[in-house]
Amino acid sequence: MFGILQFLQNTGFATAIREGDTLFPWIECVHVLAISFVVGSIAAVDLRLLGLASRDRRFSRLNAEIVPLTWAAFAVALASGFLLFSAKAVQYSANLSFELKMGLLLLAGLNMTIFQLLTFRGVSAWDIGPSTPPSAKLAGALSLTLWIAIVACGRTIGFTMTDLG
Amino acid sequence: MLDAFCRWLQATQLSLIISTHFWIIPALQTVHILAIASVISSVFMIDLRLIGLVRGEQSADQFAARLLPFVWWPLPILAVTGALLISAEPARSLENPSFGIKMALLLGAITITLLYQRRAARLSRVARAGLGILSILLWTGIVLAGRWIAYTQP
Numbered sequence: 001m002f003g004i005l006q007f008l009q010n011t012g013f014a015t016a017i018r019e020g021d022t023l024f025p026w027i028e029c030v031h032v033l034a035i036s037f038v039v040g041s042i043a044a045v046d047l048r049l050l051g052l053a054s055r056d057r058r059f060s061r062l063n064a065e066i067v068p069l070t071w072a073a074f075a076v077a078l079a080s081g082f083l084l085f086s087a088k089a090v091q092y093s094a095n096l097s098f099e100l101k102m103g104l105l106l107l108a109g110l111n112m113t114i115f116q117l118l119t120f121r122g123v124s125a126w127d128i129g130p131s132t133p134p135s136a137k138l139a140g141a142l143s144l145t146l147w148i149a150i151v152a153c154g155r156t157i158g159f160t161m162t163d164l165g
Numbered sequence: 166m167l168d169a170f171c172r173w174l175q176a177t178q179l180s181l182i183i184s185t186h187f188w189i190i191p192a193l194q195t196v197h198i199l200a201i202a203s204v205i206s207s208v209f210m211i212d213l214r215l216i217g218l219v220r221g222e223q224s225a226d227q228f229a230a231r232l233l234p235f236v237w238w239p240l241p242i243l244a245v246t247g248a249l250l251i252s253a254e255p256a257r258s259l260e261n262p263s264f265g266i267k268m269a270l271l272l273g274a275i276t277i278t279l280l281y282q283r284r285a286a287r288l289s290r291v292a293r294a295g296l297g298i299l300s301i302l303l304w305t306g307i308v309l310a311g312r313w314i315a316y317t318q319p
């Protein structure tokens with residue numbers, strides 16, 4: 001594992017990002033912008049699941065309007081995040097906030113998969129109208145909490161990075 | 166005068182509390198980013214509709230009316246968390262060129278958003294698309310300038 005991280009960190013692009021004066025901040029800008037869209041748009045779906053917003057809109061329509069855009073932004077966040085990670089792969093991997101963030105991301109993915117495979121199958125029963133089943137509310141609450149924690153962990157990484165030399 | 170103000174602010178009890186508790190700044194920044202997430206996602210979705218890149222069952226005006234509260238209500242949260250972050254290290258932002266650019270862009274973005282909130286229904290398709298593009302550029306610029314505060318020196 002250490003070998004892979006070392007290799008990644010020594011690639012040409014990773015070195016350029018680490019040693020350049022402006023490359024890292026610019027990629028970080030793209031990352032923040034993409035994550036802002038991801039979190040905000042997912043929150044819109046979550047609030048609908050919780051019955052707190054867009055109560056007059058069909059869930060499946062709202063979902064279909066928003067989620068493709070969320071995925072596009074997520075792809076940008078993932079690519080820019082990978083580039084930032086590559087610059088200091090060894091250090092990030094040893095950072096608790098970073099590890100937590102990745103763990104929470106996996107949980108958010110798991111929560112979404114379970115929702116898609118189980119709860120969303122029966123969407124026709126609760127698509128219209130503000131009241132959603134407990135399983136949908138749970139998925140929305142979990143997603144909202146996880147994404148808030150992901151942002152918090154992401155923001156904390158910069159404050160807890162230690163130089164490993 | 167700005168220097169004097171920065172020195173005064175830095176000497177306040179509030180500044181001392183924020184800068185000596187290691188978790189307060191990342192916590193404030195997290196709230197700041199979450200509020201930005203609400204603004205950016207709402208504005209971008211409205212703009213994509215205005216430009217005509219995304220379609221939906223509601224008209225662009227209905228859509229904008231539904232999402233605009235999610236642009237306006239985070240702004241006071243952003244102002245408060247932003248002001249608290251400034252108070253911790255006043256000169257770092259108030260005398261920073263990136264901060265000045267961010268505030269100028271913010272003024273422009275708020276003007277554009279008010280403009281399309283009031284007038285979008287009466288504008289031609291081309292004018293709406295123009296407003297949408299301008300809005301995306303301004304709000305993107307705000308996020309970029311905000312991030313650059315950490316990298317440019319006063």
